[in-house]
Amino acid sequence: MSNPSHDEVLAHDEVLAHDEVLALDARHVWHPFTQAGVAPPPLVATGGKGVTITDADGRDYMDVCSSWWVNLHGHANPVIAQAVADQAARLEQVIFADFTHEPAARLAAGVVRHLPGDLDRVFFSDDGSTAVEVALKMARQFWTNQGQDRRVYVGFHGGYHGDTAGSMSVGRSCGIFNAWENMMFPVEVVPYPVTWDDDPEVEAKEQRALLALDEVLEKNAGKVAAVIIEPLIQGASGMRMCRPQFLRAIEARVREAKTLLILDEVMTGFGRTGNMFACAKSGIHPDFVCLSKGLTGGFLPMGLTVTREYIYEAFVAPDIAKAFLHGHSYTANPLGCAAGLASLALLEAPECQQRLKDIEALHRSRLPGVARRPGVSKARICGTIAAFDLKGDGYGGESSRRLKETFMAKGLLMRPMGDVLYLLPPYCITDMELHRAWDIIDSVVSKL
Numbered sequence: 001m002s003n004p005s006h007d008e009v010l011a012h013d014e015v016l017a018h019d020e021v022l023a024l025d026a027r028h029v030w031h032p033f034t035q036a037g038v039a040p041p042p043l044v045a046t047g048g049k050g051v052t053i054t055d056a057d058g059r060d061y062m063d064v065c066s067s068w069w070v071n072l073h074g075h076a077n078p079v080i081a082q083a084v085a086d087q088a089a090r091l092e093q094v095i096f097a098d099f100t101h102e103p104a105a106r107l108a109a110g111v112v113r114h115l116p117g118d119l120d121r122v123f124f125s126d127d128g129s130t131a132v133e134v135a136l137k138m139a140r141q142f143w144t145n146q147g148q149d150r151r152v153y154v155g156f157h158g159g160y161h162g163d164t165a166g167s168m169s170v171g172r173s174c175g176i177f178n179a180w181e182n183m184m185f186p187v188e189v190v191p192y193p194v195t196w197d198d199d200p201e202v203e204a205k206e207q208r209a210l211l212a213l214d215e216v217l218e219k220n221a222g223k224v225a226a227v228i229i230e231p232l233i234q235g236a237s238g239m240r241m242c243r244p245q246f247l248r249a250i251e252a253r254v255r256e257a258k259t260l261l262i263l264d265e266v267m268t269g270f271g272r273t274g275n276m277f278a279c280a281k282s283g284i285h286p287d288f289v290c291l292s293k294g295l296t297g298g299f300l301p302m303g304l305t306v307t308r309e310y311i312y313e314a315f316v317a318p319d320i321a322k323a324f325l326h327g328h329s330y331t332a333n334p335l336g337c338a339a340g341l342a343s344l345a346l347l348e349a350p351e352c353q354q355r356l357k358d359i360e361a362l363h364r365s366r367l368p369g370v371a372r373r374p375g376v377s378k379a380r381i382c383g384t385i386a387a388f389d390l391k392g393d394g395y396g397g398e399s400s401r402r403l404k405e406t407f408m409a410k411g412l413l414m415r416p417m418g419d420v421l422y423l424l425p426p427y428c429i430t431d432m433e434l435h436r437a438w439d440i441i442d443s444v445v446s447k448l
């Protein structure tokens with residue numbers, strides 16, 4: 001039998017009507033971070049272009065949350081789409097033990113060029129959670145390979161690092177993992193000095209956090225495998241920001257304690273904070289950087305764990321037991337690498353770098369107006385991200401669900417995180433589009 005043609009394959013399944021898609025979905029699909037008992041039926045997305053998602057009823061939504069923070073250059077970006085199509089026609093996948101390929105080698109070199117110092121070694125995995133899981137495991141084995149039993153991890157209150165067992169453990173204080181208490185290993189959790197514009201308490205909060213960190217490092221001297229933090233912004237716990245000087249103070253203490261620093265830049269990476277990476281913006285030099293989300297411009301799932309050459313060297317020996325025996329079936333998938341390379345080239349272009357500055361400037365011109373509305377507090381901006389708090393009933397509560405529906409009805413795809421509203425738009429958004437988003441936000445907030 002010969003292979004079916006492209007047309008025959010397509011004809012096999014006729015196009016489904018909108019309600020048929022919903023019926024199949026309702027019968028067979030389980031959605032993430034969703035309480036199906038109260039959630040309305042999902043929207044059926046049929047297309048995307050630039051900042052816009054279109055649904056099956058022909059309604060447009062402005063995606064100002066970059067579809068869970070992954071999209072950088074707009075939906076169905078033609079440059080990235082072409083790069084993926086070209087790569088798919090050449091080589092779609094190859095086992096990444098015993099093989100390498102040009103897109104992987106070039107992507108690794110392209111990313112490390114933007115990272116400080118000797119952050120030169122790249123390990124590929126599948127998403128943000130695995131990028132963190134890999135860093136946690138590498139840190140532990142780095143010490144083991146040198147005959148040191150270091151098993152204590154230090155995290156910060158409210159930090160979120162992903163949904164696998166290890167990444168849950170270091171993010172255990174973010175409060176959503178109670179169902180898996182027994183699956184998580186113990187972690188030392190230090191207070192996080194969350195701050196915002198004109199916060200008079202910021203220094204006192206930083207001092208308290210650093211004192212707590214000092215105590216933890218002293219109590220566990222010689223036992224700490226690594227300290228992990230989301231640099232500048234804790235994303236999932238509500239766009240909670242800290243100052244660069246706090247990160248520099250942490251780095252100094254990590255060096256003094258002779259342990260390792262993991263930066264989870266899964267959300268902050270690839271321009272989000274206005275710089276290519278938050279570590280460069282903050283002037284710190286970590287031992288591991290975890291990347292994902294924006295890595296492929298939002299096209300394909302992929303994660304990177306970047307580490308320093310001396311860490312890598314601790315795994316190089318004649319003995320297999322010293323190797324990092326970890327890997328994923330799709331490690332360094334060529335399609336993901338091709339998307340990553342195309343996205344990186346778009347991001348490096350001067351026009352895009354200028355957009356990062358323009359988006360921040362526009363946020364700075366609009367946020368104060370909203371911040372003056374009753375019930376609005378803690379206005380804050382870091383690069384392309386703007387956020388503020390409202391009075392509400394918290395994560396998963398009725399008020400944030402109603403607010404989300406109000407924005408959707410006005411064509412704005414916003415997902416309030418509890419009482420926090422934020423904008424985290426794709427960099428292709430125009431000034432006019434971003435003004436329209438702010439206009440809608442201001443009108444909704446003014447009527448609360």
Ligand SMILES: *Cc1c(COP(=O)(O)O)cnc(C)c1O
Pocket residue numbers: 127128129130132160161162163230235236264265266267268292293
């Ligand atoms: C989203 C996120 C993760 C998890 O990434 P996934 O791709 O969802 O597994 C980890 N860390 C941070 C900071 C994130 O924002």
